[in-house]
Amino acid sequence: MTAADIIDAWDQADPAAIHPTRGIDEDAYWDSGRNQAALLGTVLPDGAKVVDFGCGDGRVAIPLRALGYDVTAADASQNMLDRLHQHDPGMPTLLNSGDGLYAVLGKKVDAVVALAVLIHHGYADCLDLLAELRQTVKLGGLLILDWPVSDDPVEGQVWLDVTTWSQEAHDDACKRIGLKPVEAHLPWGVYRAVKPATD
Template identity: 60%
Template structure:
């Protein structure tokens, strides 16, 4: 699967595919987003300029804006963004993939970037490419929260809905190369501080 294949598949996916809780109830789905925003707020400083990369229909971006963060919600799928806009027309939402983020930001950098349930669907090389772009979009010292799972038996996703997992060594090498310093957080995702490339981990 290329990144374009993954993006196309999500654009055409039924909204119920975004998260398993959507098949339980709409209330459970949005409540899970609020709970994840509460967790993000434990590591992202108040009032930060934050990017939600692969925001979907705003499950987490909307409650993050309610927390008071200045949220830029980014997704490659226009259909997803249309759903987000319907629910939260005031939110800044941008249609872009990882390469398009730089064009949108220009010289601006985010205080924090998070990406949930996005990297997991990409190949190793696309995932590294995306993380590099997200790191470049973040100020030095800023926070990245990445849903970037580790496994003792790492494997690449074989479909748009599959999950790519990484070995600890693969991640440590990637962090050093990209410029990410792991932060001890207790959260179910990887939390990193943006540092100069070559000095992380």
């Protein structure tokens, strides 16, 4: 499963089926985004420049912006960005799959948030994307990532499968890419952008 396959699958998915809370109702869906934005606000510096990568229709990006963060919503799906603009026409957006994200932005940011992205990528694609996201963040900035570790790691084979990593592979990737885990008690991993280890 490639990143392009995942993007195509999301584009074809019924908007009502892209998040579990949408099965409850639309208010629950948007409430879940506000709750996640509030959790992110416990670690993001006030007024931080943030890229919500894989922003989808803005469920988290829009409430983050409402909390006073300088948010750019990035997604590889124009359909998702169009849906976001229906809810927040003034939100800065960027159509991007991760390739050259820093070059397209033209500036480093304080933080990158990617909450429903890495779990759907295979190992090689995930490493490439992690390197791109890390390059986008200022030294000392934060990356908040859905990058799960498991005692029984598995690489997802279809678009909604979840890929998990061994602790050893995770730690090795952190050293090579320049990520230092931060204890934050969030449902996602929080990492400080540091200089990559040199062999």
